[in-house]
Amino acid sequence: MISRIADVDAASWNRCALACGPYNPFVDHRFLNALELSGSVGPGTGWAPAHVALEAPDGSPAGFAPCYLKSHSQGEYVFDHGFADAYERAGGSYYPKLQVAVPFTPATGPRLLVSPDDDPEAARTGLAAALRGLMRQTGASSTHVTFATEEERALLVREGYLARDDQQFHWRNEGYRSYDDFLADLASRKRKQLKRERREALADGIAIRHVTGSDLTEDCWDAFFAFYMDTGSRKWGRPYLNRRFFSLIGEAMPETILLVLAERAGRPIAGALNFIGGDAIYGRYWGAVEEHPFLHFEVCYHQAIDAAIARGLARVEAGAQGEHKLARGYRPVVTRSAHAFADPGLQRAVADYLARERRYVAASQTELEEATPFRRSDAGAES
Numbered sequence: 001m002i003s004r005i006a007d008v009d010a011a012s013w014n015r016c017a018l019a020c021g022p023y024n025p026f027v028d029h030r031f032l033n034a035l036e037l038s039g040s041v042g043p044g045t046g047w048a049p050a051h052v053a054l055e056a057p058d059g060s061p062a063g064f065a066p067c068y069l070k071s072h073s074q075g076e077y078v079f080d081h082g083f084a085d086a087y088e089r090a091g092g093s094y095y096p097k098l099q100v101a102v103p104f105t106p107a108t109g110p111r112l113l114v115s116p117d118d119d120p121e122a123a124r125t126g127l128a129a130a131l132r133g134l135m136r137q138t139g140a141s142s143t144h145v146t147f148a149t150e151e152e153r154a155l156l157v158r159e160g161y162l163a164r165d166d167q168q169f170h171w172r173n174e175g176y177r178s179y180d181d182f183l184a185d186l187a188s189r190k191r192k193q194l195k196r197e198r199r200e201a202l203a204d205g206i207a208i209r210h211v212t213g214s215d216l217t218e219d220c221w222d223a224f225f226a227f228y229m230d231t232g233s234r235k236w237g238r239p240y241l242n243r244r245f246f247s248l249i250g251e252a253m254p255e256t257i258l259l260v261l262a263e264r265a266g267r268p269i270a271g272a273l274n275f276i277g278g279d280a281i282y283g284r285y286w287g288a289v290e291e292h293p294f295l296h297f298e299v300c301y302h303q304a305i306d307a308a309i310a311r312g313l314a315r316v317e318a319g320a321q322g323e324h325k326l327a328r329g330y331r332p333v334v335t336r337s338a339h340a341f342a343d344p345g346l347q348r349a350v351a352d353y354l355a356r357e358r359r360y361v362a363a364s365q366t367e368l369e370e371a372t373p374f375r376r377s378d379a380g381a382e383s
Contacts, residue, residue: 001134002051005032005066012061013113019120020110021149022278026102027109030252032066038245041103046071050098052134054126056118063114063123065131068099069138075240077106077320078146078166078337087141087346098135100145104240106168106320107282108147108335112155124152128159135342142346146337156338162347164337164354165361167368169323169330171301171316176309179302182329190373194302194328201298204264208303211259212276216250220259223268227287260303262288262295272299274307281308283318301328323368332368334361 002008010029017027025031034040041047048069056062073080076099084094100111114123135143145156157163176182183191202208211220225243249257258281262270270288274281286300304316305328318325326332339354341347 001137002053003049005029005036005049005051008051008053008064009061013064016061016064016113016115017110019116020113022280024109024277025253025256025275025282026105026107027066027113028253028256031249032102034245034248034252035103038242038248040241040245041068046074047103050134050138052127052130054123054130056115060117061115062118063112063127065100065112065127066102067131067134068101068103069096069140070099071095075104076101076144076146078144078164080144083346083350086349087343092141092343092346094141096138096140098131098138098140098143100131100143101147105284106147106335107317108149110152111145111148112152121155124155125159128156128161132340135340141343142339142341144337144339148336148338150336153336153338161338161340162351162354163358164339165358166335166337167361167364168320168333168335169318169325170333171305171308171318171330173308173314178309179306182305182309185375186329186373187375190327197294198298198302201292201294204292206262206264206269206292206295208299209261209263210303210307211261212257213254216254216257216259218247220261221246221250223261224259224271224273224287226289227271228273228285229287230289231285231287258307260299262299264290270295270299272303274304276311276313279314281311281313281316283316297328301325301330305329326368326371327373329373331372332365334365
């Protein structure tokens with residue numbers, strides 16, 4: 001168990017992460033280190049780093065897993081409060097638990113990071129076994145691998161974990177050269193609605209600015225943090241990230257950041273923070289100090305689509321939940337997690353619940369596909 005990611009060689013960690021598919025900024029050593037250095041995770045937060053490392057027979061790194069020992073269920077976006085309540089009413093102790101995840105980040109990505117020099121399935125199997133061992137060692141009630149890739153989840157299920165499905169809304173780039181190309185795939189009435197929505201969002205003299213790389217100044221972060229705090233205090237009471245975190249990522253990984261700012265009379269009034277991956281743009285946080293019709297949709301969703309098209313990226317992942325994204329051309333997508341419980345009785349009870357939940361998610365997918373704005377011959381969903 002590694003209690004500081006700074007104690008892991010960054011090049012070795014990132015080499016394993018990159019071997020698992022297109023670049024994902026959230027499992028970048030720099031991102032995870034910023035969370036710890038800023039104090040957004042660590043002592044007093046309920047997120048105690050407990051990262052897992054696997055060695056090859058020659059002593060070289062074979063794999064890693066970003067892991068945290070949790071004393072609550074906040075900031076995860078895969079909700080298990082019902083499991084915790086039921087288990088504790090029955091006399092058990094649900095906390096601590098292990099969370100294999102990126103804190104506060106509901107974005108699918110690799111969780112079992114394996115070296116390109118070793119057999120990937122054997123390494124992932126080794127990491128799964130190491131997590132079982134860590135669960136016993138720490139006295140954790142359970143291990144939760146959230147927002148895992150489809151391949152990882154399938155392996156974990158073979159290793160005795162329980163499968164859980166959830167739902168998000170992603171925009172998919174079908175080779176569009178412009179936003180108008182995308183609109184051409186929509187039903188006529190929906191095209192008109194989105195064009196009007198975008199016009200009205202930028203009324204009142206509002207201009208949009210994209211900020212990335214060396215242009216991310218501390219003034220930009222000051223403005224965005226005010227937006228973030230306003231939204232966080234209204235939505236869930238206590239924002240998870242502190243001001244220092246944003247300075248740290250701005251310094252460490254500016255090339256992966258796209259900050260969309262809405263300005264009026266030269267003053268930032270709203271913003272959305274995005275991260276740029278190897279094949280996707282990930283929308284993470286939004287906030288505003290002025291309210292204007294449709295501005296949220298413009299800054300968060302339409303501008304992200306513009307940026308993905310300009311960069312030739314395959315999709316936009318706009319975070320958790322939000323059926324309002326459907327009307328903006330975002331399609332329903334299944335997200336996957338895997339869960340293991342130390343108590344066999346709890347494992348059986350949760351297995352029964354998750355089987356019913358997966359049927360509900362599948363039925364919801366079918367229903368939501370019918371609500372997309374695409375011409376019916378073009379409609380479809382990822383799974």
